[in-house]
Amino acid sequence: MQKTTQNSTGIQQPTTDPTPIFEYFRGMHGSELLTAAVAHFDLFGRLEKTPMTFDALRKELQLEKRPAVVLITALRAMGLIAESDGKLALTDMASEHLVPGKTFDCGNYLGLAAQTPGVLTMVELLKSNRPLGSDGEDASGAAYIYRDGIKSAMEAEDLARHFTLALSGRAKNVAPALAEAVAMDDATVLLDVGGGTGIYSYVMLQKNPHLRAIIFDRPMVLNIAEEMAKEYGVADRCEFVRGDMFADPFPVEADTILLSNILHDWDEAECQQLVDKCAAALPEGGRLLIHDVFLNDALDGPLPIALYSASLFSFTEGRAYSAAEYRGMLEAAGLTPGPIAPTLVHCGVLPGTRHAK
Ligand SMILES: C[S@@+](CC[C@H](N)C(=O)[O-])C[C@H]1O[C@@H](n2cnc3c(N)ncnc32)[C@H](O)[C@@H]1O
Numbered sequence: 001m002q003k004t005t006q007n008s009t010g011i012q013q014p015t016t017d018p019t020p021i022f023e024y025f026r027g028m029h030g031s032e033l034l035t036a037a038v039a040h041f042d043l044f045g046r047l048e049k050t051p052m053t054f055d056a057l058r059k060e061l062q063l064e065k066r067p068a069v070v071l072i073t074a075l076r077a078m079g080l081i082a083e084s085d086g087k088l089a090l091t092d093m094a095s096e097h098l099v100p101g102k103t104f105d106c107g108n109y110l111g112l113a114a115q116t117p118g119v120l121t122m123v124e125l126l127k128s129n130r131p132l133g134s135d136g137e138d139a140s141g142a143a144y145i146y147r148d149g150i151k152s153a154m155e156a157e158d159l160a161r162h163f164t165l166a167l168s169g170r171a172k173n174v175a176p177a178l179a180e181a182v183a184m185d186d187a188t189v190l191l192d193v194g195g196g197t198g199i200y201s202y203v204m205l206q207k208n209p210h211l212r213a214i215i216f217d218r219p220m221v222l223n224i225a226e227e228m229a230k231e232y233g234v235a236d237r238c239e240f241v242r243g244d245m246f247a248d249p250f251p252v253e254a255d256t257i258l259l260s261n262i263l264h265d266w267d268e269a270e271c272q273q274l275v276d277k278c279a280a281a282l283p284e285g286g287r288l289l290i291h292d293v294f295l296n297d298a299l300d301g302p303l304p305i306a307l308y309s310a311s312l313f314s315f316t317e318g319r320a321y322s323a324a325e326y327r328g329m330l331e332a333a334g335l336t337p338g339p340i341a342p343t344l345v346h347c348g349v350l351p352g353t354r355h356a357k
Contacts, residue, residue, distance in 0.1 A: 011206055013176035019345050022170070022308075029310035030303070031113060032122040033074045038107045039114035040123045043071075044090060044098040047081065051089035066267060067126040069299060070306075070313045073320075077301035122314070131316050143315045145265050146218055147246050150317075160220035164196050167261070168228070170345060171199035177343035178291055179207040182351075184256065187211060187287075191254035193245050193278065194262040198225040200291065201258065202232035214239045214251050245274065250281040257282060260291040261347075263326070264309075265316040272329050275352075279333035282354045288335055290326055290350040291343065297324040304346055326350055 037043040041061050046052075052060065058068035072088065075081045080094040090099070097106050113119050125132065134142040134150050141153035143163045153159035178200055184190070188211065192201040195215035205211050213234075215225050219242040229235040241251055250257075257278045263271045278288045293305045299322060309320035327337040327350070335352030342348045 011176050011179060011203060014173055017344065018173050022345050023304045026304065026307045026311055028118060029122070029307045029314075030074065030078070032118050033071055033307075033310055034078065034080075035110050035113045035116075035119045036123045036126065037071060037075060038098060039111045039119070041071075042100070043075070044080075044094055044107070045100050047088065047090050048095060048099045051084075051087040053087055057088055063126060064129045066313065066317075066319055067129050070309050070319050071126060073295060073299045073301075074303070074306040074310060076299070077303040077306040083298070083300070122310070125314050132314055142317075145316050145318075146244065147270070148244075152218075154218045154221055157220050157223075160218065161224055164221050164224045168197045168199060171197055174344045174347055175200045175203035178260070178347075178349060179203045181341040181343050181349050182289060184208040184211055187256045189214065189254045189256070191216060191251060191257045191281070193250070193257060193259055193274070194265075195225060195258070195260070196221060197228045198238070199228060199232070200260045201238070202229060202234050205234040205237050206232065212237045212239070214241055214254060216241045216243060216245060216250065218242065218244075245277075246270070250277065252281060254281065255283055255286045256289065257286070258289045258291060260289075262292075263290060263318065263329075264292050264312050264320055265318040267317050268325075270317070271321070272332060275329045275333045275335075279330075279335050279352070279354060282335075284354055284356050286354050288330070288333075288352040288354075290330075290352070291347060292326070292350070293320050293346050294326070294340065294348060294350070295320050295322040297322045302346075308346070323350065 046060055079091055081088050082091050096104050099105055100107055131142040133140045133153060139151050141151040143153050146152040146154050153163055184204060190201055190204060190211060190213045192213060192215045195201055195217050198215040201213040201215060205213055215238060222240045222242055226240055229238045293308060295305050305320050313319045323340060330337045330352035335354055338351040340348040340350045
């Protein structure tokens with residue numbers, strides 16, 4: 001029988017930390033990005049000739065900003081590129097072992113994987129800056145994102161169910177830690193934008209018996225959220241609002257808004273649009289909770305987040321952002337960022353409070 005423990009408020013939580021399992025799973029992107037850099041972009045040969053700013057390197061590689069951030073952040077996290085005086089240059093290890101023609105170059109060994117499906121797909125994604133499934137006649141639709149102008153898997157019943165339930169594997173492990181990390185004593189209504197299964201809200205409801213929640217998502221996704229609310233025994237305190245978070249108004253009664261694993265699905269302009277919209281929907285003293293992963297502010301690691309960023313980049317229009325980037329978005333929306341509280345599987349929660357203007 002599976003062992004679980006209960007925390008101080010009787011919520012079930014895992015006894016062991018599953019973070020390494022997520023790291024092994026996401027590790028494939030390390031090989032893909034490294035092989036792409038060596039065998040398809042000649043990135044190390046180019047940087048050996050001359051150190052460059054991020055923008056100069058990005059232009060040399062003919063990459064847009066988002067794919068360039070994903071690729072370069074991962075290579076910095078691997079200790080192959082370092083920044084000095086605003087310019088990116090090879091580290092000693094990369095200069096000795098990854099520059100074509102050098103005595104101890106091992107690039108041709110990595111080239112063994114150059115034509116494998118994973119590497120070829122990653123190269124195509126980096127060049128096109130388009131998520132998997134979003135383009136072409138027979139495209140099934142991009143996972144997890146819906147907005148005007150893209151084909152979304154979340155509009156097809158079977159795909160919405162598949163992708164939504166896939167995230168429950170992480171949510172059921174992480175949600176108890178989020179409920180522990182955020183005090184909700186003074187909150188009355190939680191709006192969970194892009195709530196998916198709703199599990200993060202449901203565990204908060206279990207921990208805070210006075211709280212109500214509104215789960216906002218696409219229609220097919222909310223069919224699953226409704227089933228889950230019953231399983232978690234909190235359906236009587238939940239409301240489900242079917243809509244488009246970009247185009248439709250948010251319910252106005254919430255004093256706390258949760259964006260859990262949402263902003264990392266979108267490019268910078270859409271992130272700011274969503275943060276602005278959440279800020280406008282909050283009352284004075286209300287809080288926006290960004291529950292996500294955080295890159296280092298220098299965009300040079302940590303490696304597990306940099307590799308997860310490649311996964312987000314592949315499936316969606318987003319990537320992992322740094323805490324500084326998120327704080328900038330909160331401040332631009334008139335919210336005051338608070339300290340980040342860690343949850344689980346490299347996630348943490350960054351609050352932004354709306355104060356009187
Ligand atoms: C990565 S999932 C996150 C789900 C959940 N918050 C979690 O942390 O597991 C992104 C969610 O945003 C929803 N979503 C994407 N675009 C949306 C839109 N335009 N309007 C409403 N929901 C949207 C998706 O259907 C999906 O459930």
